[in-house]
Amino acid sequence: GQQVMQIPQYQHVQEGEDFTTYCNSSTTLSNIQWYKQRPGGHPVFLIQLVKSGEVKKQKRLTFQFGEAKKNSSLHITATQTTDVGTYFCAGAPGNQFYFGTGTSLTVIP
Amino acid sequence: NAGVTQTPKFQVLKTGQSMTLQCAQDMNHNSMYWYRQDPGMGLRLIYYSASEGTTDKGEVPNGYNVSRLNKREFSLRLESAAPSQTSVYFCASSLRQGVTEAFFGQGTRLTVV
Numbered sequence: 437g438q439q440v441m442q443i444p445q446y447q448h449v450q451e452g453e454d455f456t457t458y459c460n461s462s463t464t465l466s467n468i469q470w471y472k473q474r475p476g477g478h479p480v481f482l483i484q485l486v487k488s489g490e491v492k493k494q495k496r497l498t499f500q501f502g503e504a505k506k507n508s509s510l511h512i513t514a515t516q517t518t519d520v521g522t523y524f525c526a527g528a529p530g531n532q533f534y535f536g537t538g539t540s541l542t543v544i545p
Numbered sequence: 546n547a548g549v550t551q552t553p554k555f556q557v558l559k560t561g562q563s564m565t566l567q568c569a570q571d572m573n574h575n576s577m578y579w580y581r582q583d584p585g586m587g588l589r590l591i592y593y594s595a596s597e598g599t600t601d602k603g604e605v606p607n608g609y610n611v612s613r614l615n616k617r618e619f620s621l622r623l624e625s626a627a628p629s630q631t632s633v634y635f636c637a638s639s640l641r642q643g644v645t646e647a648f649f650g651q652g653t654r655l656t657v658v
Binding site: 442466478479484528 | 595
């Protein structure tokens with residue numbers, strides 16, 4: 437079964453609004469990665485989090501890893517049309533990454 | 546530097562036909578993976594190869610076989626295609642399994658009729 441759950445499945449926002457996607461695992465993760473897939477494209481690596489409570493920022497994107505290393509979030513501030521795509525988390529409970537179901541983001545101009 | 550190259554990009558098969566999806570990486574990565582992507586299901590791991598000479602089943606291996614031909618190449622074979630195997634298939638590679646980022650190929654869109 438799915439080891440890593442991700443919500444919401446879909447999100448529509450007006451351009452300029454914020455967006456958050458959440459990733460949850462029933463088991464402790466050694467690390468977690470985030471990927472972005474543009475429509476019709478392939479997943480592209482964004483970032484990796486390893487430490488408990490870690491927070492990393494990439495311009496308007498903020499990534500967090502939970503204290504218990506069982507959950508993570510990606511927050512986008514002031515979305516732009518270039519943010520459109522599906523965002524996946526991938527968690528490693530052991531020596532293998534399991535991808536979440538993804539959150540498809542639509543940005544309405 | 547091409548990264549991960551998959552062929553073909555598109556394929557239509559009839560039920561019962563067989564085919565092999567090819568994947569090659571030029572990044573000297575140790576680990577390679579095959580995923581399938583279906584709407585609402587995310588990316589599900591079919592098979593992986595942690596290092597040259599080893600292969601292991603992932604989450605959804607039934608109906609597939611793989612070959613790690615050498616360090617660069619990892620192929621996926623459908624022996625008798627079924628409509629349930631209609632999907633987008635991605636090959637990926639990483640330097641170290643479960644540790645480093647994965648680089649994905651462009652994908653193969655497979656339709657089984």
